[in-house]
């Protein structure tokens with residue numbers, strides 16, 4: 001699809017390009033929608049096969065940030081930056097790139113606020129911060145929000161509690177059986193919280209050390225990565241890669257709830273429809289995993305850990321509102337989440 005057509009199909013917005021021959025910077029900032037406030041979105045720094053691919057990635061991810069911020073009731077819009085990573089790069093060149101990127105972000109006058117994403121690290125963001133104030137997550141040692149993963153996990157736990165309340169009519173996770181796919185930064189924190197709340201865990205990870213830790217520290221049962229989605233359990237929690245719900249895994253699901261941290265859990269929209277048809281409650285990914293964004297966004301008004309956690313806890317109410325409406329309108333929960341956002345931003349549902 002033509003790039004403008006693609007941008008229009010996503011309801012953009014502005015797409016800004018920056019090139020700087022002196023440093024080699026080739027950056028794209030995609031500002032999807034600023035109706036709710038300045039856009040927050042990470043800066044991705046990876047190799048792309050073409051400028052068109054990089055632009056598409058920025059567009060897709062920028063739109064996603066609008067939806068995540070809006071469903072979380074944050075006073076922010078959505079955007080994303082992409083810097084095309086050169087094949088070879090010295091430390092010094094890297095620093096020059098992020099200096100120039102900082103100047104670029106500053107030139108946008110606060111409409112876009114940047115932070116870490118795939119390929120960038122705290123040091124890159126620190127470098128950019130020398131040239132702009134429109135940066136979050138730049139200095140964990142100076143009281144900023146730090147690693148988002150535990151807060152993301154806390155938000156997912158609150159979403160799971162809402163799903164259990166709605167679907168199983170229970171206020172406690174005691175004895176609820178959760179199959180966690182992926183015991184990484186978020187997955188392990190989530191599993192630990194669930195364990196502390198009395199849940200029974202089955203886990204899988206491609207990393208044997210992560211599985212061993214889950215078994216030893218959390219009393220989890222281990223299964224193979226090919227079997228985790230098909231565990232006979234209450235909740236399947238995808239916390240690894242995208243596309244966990246697809247034609248193959250759908251055939252094996254034995255859970256009543258799908259609720260986890262991974263982004264893009266539905267391989268295609270029709271997989272959300274199929275979950276709905278089969279009466280499996282799906283917690284829309286961008287709503288349940290918004291804790292990391294909610295956490296870093298608090299830096300914008302002066303970071304306070306208690307307030308960040310209180311705001312993340314509201315994922316419980318957000319989820320219940322989605323589930324209730326999906327129930328009364330007999331529509332998939334992912335469609336309802338999108339509608340809630342779109343009605344807020346565009347005044348009408350787009351699908």
Ligand SMILES: NC(=O)c1ccc[n+]([C@@H]2O[C@H](COP(=O)([O-])OP(=O)(O)OC[C@H]3O[C@@H](n4cnc5c(N)ncnc54)[C@H](O)[C@@H]3O)[C@@H](O)[C@H]2O)c1
Nearest residue numbers: 148149152182183184185186205206225240261262263292
């Ligand atoms: N970190 C955050 O705050 C955050 C916020 C929102 C969304 N997410 C999403 O949550 C997911 C997990 O993020 P993370 O930060 O914990 O990443 P991570 O890389 O720390 O953890 C991912 C884990 O999944 C395992 N894994 C990979 N492939 C697997 C497979 N096929 N089967 C089972 N396990 C597999 C990895 O070994 C690793 O332990 C990602 O989809 C990410 O985009 C993370």
